[in-house]
C-alpha cells in the first residue's frame with residue numbers, strides 16, 4: 001500500500017524527443033489511476049519511469065515518502081504487468097508465479113502459500129501445472145497478474161494488459177481487474193488507449209495528448225466537464241458532436257446559430273460563465289453535444305438533418321445524419337450529426353428529422369485554444385469601466401480612486417474593458433458592493449456570482465455568504481487586465497519573477513583548523529597558535545549579472561546530472577517568488593536602477609532595471625530611492641532549461 005507523488009516529471013529521450021512534459025499528480029493510497037490517451041502520448045513512458053525501467057529526465061518521483069528517482073526497479077516495491085504477459089514458456093504456471101519469490105530466496109512453504117492464494121483469487125488453481133502455451137490469452141493474462149500479486153507489492157503497474165484479448169474477454173477481465181483492485185486494497189496504475197476501459201475502471205483518469213496532461217479527474221467529471229475539446233472528443237462513444245456556431249444573447253436567452261443559419265435557443269443561465277465577448281454574435285465558437293443529448297422529435301425544432309445511416313445496436317440505435325439537407329450523402333462532409341436514440345425506432349435513409357438539443361448538457365469551446373468556455377471557476381469576468389469627468393474610476397457600479405498606474409497606461413482613454421479574475425477579491429475591502437445571486441462550492445473554492453445589471457461577476461471568497469446578501473469587497477488591482485478598444489493596455493502582474501543567468505562553479509580556498517584528526521572550517525577568530533590548513537573546495541552558484549547566488553547542493557546535483565558538462569555553458573531561467581526578493585546593503589546582491597514606481601493603489605511596486613532585465617519589487621509608501629541593491633535566497637529559486645522549456649529543479 002502506498003501513495004505516489006509525481007512532481008514536475010519530464011522525459012526527454014536521447015534523440016531529443018520530449019515524451020512527457022511537466023507531469024504532476026498526487027496519487028493516494030488504494031486509488032485506481034488510469035493513464036489514457038492516443039498512441040504515442042507518453043502513457044507508457046510515464047508508467048515505465050514509475051517502474052524504474054526508464055530514467056526520469058527531470059522531476060521528483062516519490063513512492064510513499066521516499067524519493068525513488070535513483071532506486072533500482074527491484075527495490076521500489078512495485079509489480080508490473082505487461083501487454084504481452086512476458087511469461088516463461090518452458091515453466092509451468094506455478095513456476096512462473098513462484099519465479100520471482102524463489103529469486104528472493106523465500107522459503108518454499110511460504111512461496112507455496114502465496115502462489116496458491118493468488119491462484120485462488122484469480123481462479124486458476126486448476127491450471128498450476130500447465131505451461132503457458134496450453135492456455136488461452138485470458139488465462140495467461142491471469143497468470144501474469146498472479147505473478148504480480150504473489151510479490152505483494154505496494155503499487156501495481158499495468159501496461160495495456162488486456163489489449164491482446166478479444167472484446168468479450170476484455171470486458172470480463174475488466175470487471176475482474178476492478179474486483180482484484182478492491183480485494184487487494186492496493187494502488188493500481190493502469191495504462192490504456194481505450195477510453196471505455198479508463199471510464200469503467202479508474203477512480204481517477206489522467207487524459208494525455210502529445211506528452212501533456214490534458215485533465216486529471218473522475219470518470220464522471222471527464223464526461224460532464226471536459227476541460228477542452230480534445231478530452232470532450234476522447235471520452236464517450238459515439239464521439240461528441242462538434243459544430244461551429246455563434247452565440248447571441250438577448251435577455252435571458254442565447255441564440256446558438258450554426259454556420260448554415262439553423263439555430264436554437266439556450267437559457268442564458270446555463271452558459272452564464274461564458275465571457276460576454278462570446279455572446280455578441282461576432283465570434284465563432286465550437287458547440288459540443290454528445291449523441292445521447294440529442295433527440296429526434298416530431299415538432300419543428302429549427303434543426304433538421306437528413307438521415308445517412310442508422311445503426312441498430314439492439315439496446316439502442318445510432319442515427320448518423322447531416323445538417324445539409326440538399327447535399328448528396330457524404331459521410332465526411334461538415335456538420336455531420338450523430339444521435340443516440342432508443343432501440344426499436346427506425347428512420348429511412350434520406351428522410352428529414354427534427355433534432356432537439358438537451359440545452360442543459362451542451363459544451364462550448366473557444367475556436368482557437370479549444371478550451372471550454374464553461375469552466376466551473378471562470379478565468380475572469382469581463383466588465384466595462386469608465387474614467388468619469390472627476391477622474392474617478394467607475395467600476396462595478398461604484399466610483400473609486402483611479403489607481404495611478406491605470407491612469408498612466410490609459411493615457412487619455414476613458415472607456416475600457418476590465419477582466420477581473422475570481423482571485424482578485426479582497427474580502428475585507430469596501431470599495432464595491434453587489435448583491436449575491438449564486439453561491440457555488442468547487443472543492444476548496446467558494447465562488448459567488450454577483451449581480452451586475454443582467455450579468456454575473458464571479459469572485460472567490462472565504463466569507464460565509466448566502467444568496468440575497470449584499471457582498472462588499474475590494475479588488476487586487478494588480479491582478480486585473482485592462483483593454484482599450486479590444487487591445488490589452490495592461491497585463492496582470494505575474495505572481496513570480498524570473499531572471500536569466502548562468503550556472504557556474506568556482507574553486508575556492510577554504511581554511512580549516514586542525515582539531516586532533518578532524519578539520520573544522522575556520523571562522524577567522526582562531527587563536528594565533530591554531531593549526532590552520534587550506535584546502536581547495538568547489539562551490540556552485542547562479543550567476544546573474546555577474547553576481548553570485550549560492551546554489552544548494554541538492555539543486556547542484558540535479559543540474560549537473562540532468563544537464564551534464566554543458567550546464568556551465570548555457571543560460572538558465574531562474575524563477576522566484578516576489579517575496580523572496582529583498583532590499584540589501586550597497587555592495588551586496590544585484591545592483592538595480594529604479595525605472596519607475598508602479599502604483600496600483602492597494603499595492604506599490606518599484607520597477608527595477610537590472611542591466612536590462614526588469615522585475616517588480618513590492619515597496620512601501622516612503623520608498624523613493626533611485627538605485628537599490630536586491631538579494632534573494634538561492635534555496636528558493638526554481639531553475640528552468642530555456643531551450644526545451646523544462647523545469648530542472
Ligand code: ADP
Pocket residue numbers: 013014015017019037038039040041042043044045046
Ligand atoms: P504511449 O504509451 O502513450 O503510446 P509512449 O510513452 O510509448 O506512448 O511514447 C511517447 C513518445 O515517445 C512517442 O512519440 C514515442 O515515439 C517516443 N518514444 C518512446 N520511446 C522512445 C525512445 N526510446 N526513444 C525516442 N523516442 C521514444
